[in-house]
Amino acid sequence: MKWIDWVIVSLLLLIGLVCLSMSLTLTTDENFIISLLKICLWVGIPSLMIGLIFLMFKRK
Amino acid sequence: MRLNRIDVKLGLTMITVFLLVFAPFVYVIDQVFCNYYYNKAKEEARQLTSNYAQMIANNQMLMSTPMVEMAGNITQKIIFLLDKDGDMIMFTGTDDLEINIKEFDLQNLFEGRPVFYEYVEPLTDNPYLLYGHPINADQFKGSLFMLFPLNDMYDSMSKVRQLFLLAGVGGFFLALGFTFIASRKLSSPLLEMQAATKKIAKGDLNTKVIVRSKDEIGSLAVGINNLTQELKRHHDTRSEFFASISHELKTPVSYLMGYSEVLKEKLYQTEEEKEQYLSILEHEATRLNSLISELFDLSKMEEGKFEIKKEWIDLTELADNLDMKYLLKAKEKGLSFIFKVDENISLFYGDGKRIEQILTNLLDNAFRHTTNGQVTCEFKQGENQVFVIVKDTGTGIPADEVPFIFERFYRVEKSRSREFGGTGLGLAIVKMLVKLHGGTIEVTSKENEGTQFTLSFPNEFLKKERGEQI
Numbered sequence: 001m002k003w004i005d006w007v008i009v010s011l012l013l014l015i016g017l018v019c020l021s022m023s024l025t026l027t028t029d030e031n032f033i034i035s036l037l038k039i040c041l042w043v044g045i046p047s048l049m050i051g052l053i054f055l056m057f058k059r060k
Numbered sequence: 061m062r063l064n065r066i067d068v069k070l071g072l073t074m075i076t077v078f079l080l081v082f083a084p085f086v087y088v089i090d091q092v093f094c095n096y097y098y099n100k101a102k103e104e105a106r107q108l109t110s111n112y113a114q115m116i117a118n119n120q121m122l123m124s125t126p127m128v129e130m131a132g133n134i135t136q137k138i139i140f141l142l143d144k145d146g147d148m149i150m151f152t153g154t155d156d157l158e159i160n161i162k163e164f165d166l167q168n169l170f171e172g173r174p175v176f177y178e179y180v181e182p183l184t185d186n187p188y189l190l191y192g193h194p195i196n197a198d199q200f201k202g203s204l205f206m207l208f209p210l211n212d213m214y215d216s217m218s219k220v221r222q223l224f225l226l227a228g229v230g231g232f233f234l235a236l237g238f239t240f241i242a243s244r245k246l247s248s249p250l251l252e253m254q255a256a257t258k259k260i261a262k263g264d265l266n267t268k269v270i271v272r273s274k275d276e277i278g279s280l281a282v283g284i285n286n287l288t289q290e291l292k293r294h295h296d297t298r299s300e301f302f303a304s305i306s307h308e309l310k311t312p313v314s315y316l317m318g319y320s321e322v323l324k325e326k327l328y329q330t331e332e333e334k335e336q337y338l339s340i341l342e343h344e345a346t347r348l349n350s351l352i353s354e355l356f357d358l359s360k361m362e363e364g365k366f367e368i369k370k371e372w373i374d375l376t377e378l379a380d381n382l383d384m385k386y387l388l389k390a391k392e393k394g395l396s397f398i399f400k401v402d403e404n405i406s407l408f409y410g411d412g413k414r415i416e417q418i419l420t421n422l423l424d425n426a427f428r429h430t431t432n433g434q435v436t437c438e439f440k441q442g443e444n445q446v447f448v449i450v451k452d453t454g455t456g457i458p459a460d461e462v463p464f465i466f467e468r469f470y471r472v473e474k475s476r477s478r479e480f481g482g483t484g485l486g487l488a489i490v491k492m493l494v495k496l497h498g499g500t501i502e503v504t505s506k507e508n509e510g511t512q513f514t515l516s517f518p519n520e521f522l523k524k525e526r527g528e529q530i
Binding site for chain 2: 001005008009010012013015016017018019020021022023024026027043
């Protein structure tokens with residue numbers, strides 16, 4: 001992937017995360033940053049798990 | 061951006077699949093959410109109206125009415141009471157509220173059935189949930205109505221819907237980002253291979269595809285690399301073939317031209333010298349002739365136009381002929397020649413002339429490359445095959461050259477020295493003839509130790525004895 005592709009991907013992911021965080025912030029009393037971090041965690045944990053499973057299969 | 065690209069198609073497919081799943085999911089969630097709150101409000105209205113109606117029915121209507129009115133004012137619910145004739149006797153709403161109850165609903169209440177519907181107030185167009193309950197003590201005394209404003213609920217729903225939509229848009233963008241990465245990562249090996257094959261098609265045969273995985277895409281990359289190598293080898297072999305054929309034809313022709321010129325100009329001094337030149341001319345002409353014949357045969361074999369005439373051959377007889385022929389040669393070179401034939405060897409179904417040609421080519425090579433030791437030829441009877449083994453204790457073939465010895469004009473001895481002779485087509489012809497007889501040929505060789513050719517032919521005699529079709 002070229003650097004421009006990474007820029008596009010980062011933008012898309014950022015827009016997605018901000019939209020989700022906004023939605024969460026408007027329904028709860030939470031701070032926007034806390035919401036953003038929580039959503040990042042929800043994106044990160046499955047990604048980490050899938051990555052670990054993938055690496056495990058690759059090693060086998 | 062070009063749409064006709066594999067990564068774009070892959071990305072669009074993923075997004076389409078995502079939307080196909082996401083759209084109905086969102087619709088269902090919205091419906092579940094809205095209906096849940098609407099039903100909850102409806103149940104609450106029913107319960108409250110029923111309770112108030114029950115309370116009024118249990119107490120004296122006139123006594124209970126002020127209590128209900130007070131409760132309505134406190135809870136800010138619009139409650140109104142109709143007597144048995146349908147006249148309003150109590151109303152907790154404001155004057156700008158117009159209430160029209162249909163005759164049909166009054167009839168239902170009179171008959172003891174509660175009524176429920178969404179009522180749109182004609183003056184303000186505000187929606188209300190209207191619930192009417194009959195007040196029955198011993199007989200029908202009137203009916204209690206409650207109006208629950210739906211505006212607040214609809215506003216809340218709309219707000220939640222907007223937040224859902226915002227979260228949905230966020231989810232869509234996240235999916236778009238991950239799809240972008242996935243489609244690029246999945247298609248990049250294919251795009252690399254496409255670029256490589258383009259380069260290969262343009263003639264850059266040194267192009268290699270990087271093998272990144274061991275899956276189907278990885279094996280495709282390995283396949284492309286193997287094909288490129290094979291193509292390069294064919295390309296090189298073809299160039300080498302033309303160089304070889306020019307060289308092989310040019311050498312005898314040069315001899316013929318040179319010596320015929322000498323003879324024509326009478327440049328010899330003795331009659332003996334002239335005889336020697338004539339003998340060279342004859343040898344070179346024979347060599348040229350055999351080279352052309354072998355080339356012709358080989359090209360016919362490769363085109364599949366070469367026919368072999370199969371018949372039953374006695375291998376013992378063939379062995380005797382070859383033994384006689386090569387014993388003399390072995391004696392001349394100071395080698396020992398052993399010809400072994402199994403006692404129980406069966407008749408062989410093949411083209412006698414071509415089988416002899418195979419053995420002659422192999423034995424000629426064996427004698428050519430053996431300076432001391434022995435050359436052995438063996439006919440061996442296997443269970444379902446007949447084996448022919450030609451073995452020598454000659455110079456042997458380097459391991460890295462073994463795979464190429466059956467190629468046309470391939471020589472282990474690269475200088476093309478005339479010391480070893482041969483046309484360079486012998487083994488190529490042997491391989492083709494063995495193949496035409498349905499057999500296989502294997503070679504094992506060690507440098508400075510010797511070479512062994514093992515030919516395996518199907519035992520057609522066994523089939524004949526079994527009565528099978530040959």
